[in-house]
Amino acid sequence: MARIPDPTAKIALLRTATDVFAERGLEGAKVEDITRRARQSKGAFYLHFQSKEDAFRQVVEAFLARLADIYKSPKDFETLPASGAEVVRFWLERDEQMLEFLWQNRSVVTMVAGCQGQNAYLLDAFRLEVRRTCRAWVELSQKRGMMDSKLSSELVATLVCGAYDELCRQMIRSPRKPPILDWLRQTLAIFLRGLGTPTLLRALDRAHVLQARVLDAKTTSAKTPVNRSRGVAVSRRSLRPTYE
Amino acid sequence: MARIPDPTAKIALLRTATDVFAERGLEGAKVEDITRRARQSKGAFYLHFQSKEDAFRQVVEAFLARLADIYKSPKDFETLPASGAEVVRFWLERDEQMLEFLWQNRSVVTMVAGCQGQNAYLLDAFRLEVRRTCRAWVELSQKRGMMDSKLSSELVATLVCGAYDELCRQMIRSPRKPPILDWLRQTLAIFLRGLGTPTLLRALDRAHVLQARVLDAKTTSAKTPVNRSRGVAVSRRSLRPTYE
DNA sequence: GGAATTATTGACTGGTGAGTCAGTAACCTT
DNA sequence: AAGGTTACTGACTCACCAGTCAATAATTCC
Numbered sequence: 001m002a003r004i005p006d007p008t009a010k011i012a013l014l015r016t017a018t019d020v021f022a023e024r025g026l027e028g029a030k031v032e033d034i035t036r037r038a039r040q041s042k043g044a045f046y047l048h049f050q051s052k053e054d055a056f057r058q059v060v061e062a063f064l065a066r067l068a069d070i071y072k073s074p075k076d077f078e079t080l081p082a083s084g085a086e087v088v089r090f091w092l093e094r095d096e097q098m099l100e101f102l103w104q105n106r107s108v109v110t111m112v113a114g115c116q117g118q119n120a121y122l123l124d125a126f127r128l129e130v131r132r133t134c135r136a137w138v139e140l141s142q143k144r145g146m147m148d149s150k151l152s153s154e155l156v157a158t159l160v161c162g163a164y165d166e167l168c169r170q171m172i173r174s175p176r177k178p179p180i181l182d183w184l185r186q187t188l189a190i191f192l193r194g195l196g197t198p199t200l201l202r203a204l205d206r207a208h209v210l211q212a213r214v215l216d217a218k219t220t221s222a223k224t225p226v227n228r229s230r231g232v233a234v235s236r237r238s239l240r241p242t243y244e
Numbered sequence: 245m246a247r248i249p250d251p252t253a254k255i256a257l258l259r260t261a262t263d264v265f266a267e268r269g270l271e272g273a274k275v276e277d278i279t280r281r282a283r284q285s286k287g288a289f290y291l292h293f294q295s296k297e298d299a300f301r302q303v304v305e306a307f308l309a310r311l312a313d314i315y316k317s318p319k320d321f322e323t324l325p326a327s328g329a330e331v332v333r334f335w336l337e338r339d340e341q342m343l344e345f346l347w348q349n350r351s352v353v354t355m356v357a358g359c360q361g362q363n364a365y366l367l368d369a370f371r372l373e374v375r376r377t378c379r380a381w382v383e384l385s386q387k388r389g390m391m392d393s394k395l396s397s398e399l400v401a402t403l404v405c406g407a408y409d410e411l412c413r414q415m416i417r418s419p420r421k422p423p424i425l426d427w428l429r430q431t432l433a434i435f436l437r438g439l440g441t442p443t444l445l446r447a448l449d450r451a452h453v454l455q456a457r458v459l460d461a462k463t464t465s466a467k468t469p470v471n472r473s474r475g476v477a478v479s480r481r482s483l484r485p486t487y488e
Numbered sequence: 489g490g491a492a493t494t495a496t497t498g499a500c501t502g503g504t505g506a507g508t509c510a511g512t513a514a515c516c517t518t
Numbered sequence: 519a520a521g522g523t524t525a526c527t528g529a530c531t532c533a534c535c536a537g538t539c540a541a542t543a544a545t546t547c548c
Binding site: 023024025027028113114116117118151152155156158159160161162163164165166167169170183186187190191192193194195 | 268271357358361399400403405406407408413414427430437
């Protein structure tokens, strides 16, 4: 009977390809480099992938698919937090989950960030998806009287996405995972103050939320496990497991 | 006697190279494409540049040099605004000047954004320069009691730079120059609210600055010409004039 | 018009690397 | 052990393109 494919071959190629693409970009990466590092042959590479670009696209598309399961739209939630302290806790959890995911996939994030020319659409797809979801949250917050509705939701989404994008960039360039939760607490406080309606701000002050207490690690991440999600099926095209 | 060099040849090559590099990145750009569009020969290209990469670096370094003259550190200013309304006006002018400069040089900005692999240092240099200047302003604002000094200046600089970076990105992807001043007014209001000390916020409220009035175009850009700068020599390596 | 000199040209060279494919290895069945 | 089938190998092909350089053009002076 026939030879059985090596089950780890494609995984090794994808993992190594991710690293080489992250370092050098699609055009700077050599198939020879990928296959040498993965201890496979070029023939094996072309057995699993149509082309170098095909491999690149598979990595990025798998990542984008999993991102959709991490960064969810308001309509994917059955219930939403009502009180001031719950709102803060809710956002810290979501933000930390998102940054944790990006940290675990920082090679792919670097790959996506480097997409240009005829692969620019992949970076565009990533940004558009994140922006759209962020905007949906902004519009809901405005509708619920938590965020200043005179502000352009498009502009607010731009600013918030840009700020978090740069946070992510700073995180990824660190050799070790930095104190993300600390960063997120200050960031959330700034945006709540900058965007929140007087109603929300009063509620947050009453709950002493914008001071150190509720934003403290002990009252946030200790109680609720990070990465808990609900209501949506897990990613179907997760080829590369996240790793540290 | 000898043949006189064509004075416009290098300019044409630089201008066209900028466009091709912006579209396809350094590695995707072909010298043949550049020279054909510029109506020059490859020999002429190599007469003016050591290599394709040399041309790329000349464009980016000239841009970074001019950026230093646009986005100045606090210590480059003789006087700084004191009152609430003056602070707002000051920042709107500076922000508009910066975005105007980036708009005029949007091809180069796209080039820089695409730097990766062994050219990543150019993007790093750009980001570091902007970040460092932003952080200097943040620290001065904190020292002058205008900005919450409990906040990490590094984090604030990260968030502000990230937000404005994304604004810039949105602007650049527009076929026509969008209403930058409108964007900047809302952005500045959000960050002043998010970061300002109670003292500054009271002063701004007293001057009705965070409402539509002082942020109105008629009281800002009409009085003070944009792009006015002082005290620092103009860029020495400005090869490519800015254009629309 | 010819000479001397410098600028410019674009056919050409040589290196690179994506992708191919004939040969070999690994598997199971007979 | 041999046969049939599929996975895998890595030398090889060939297209591509950065960079070169012999030939030509353009200039001024005599």
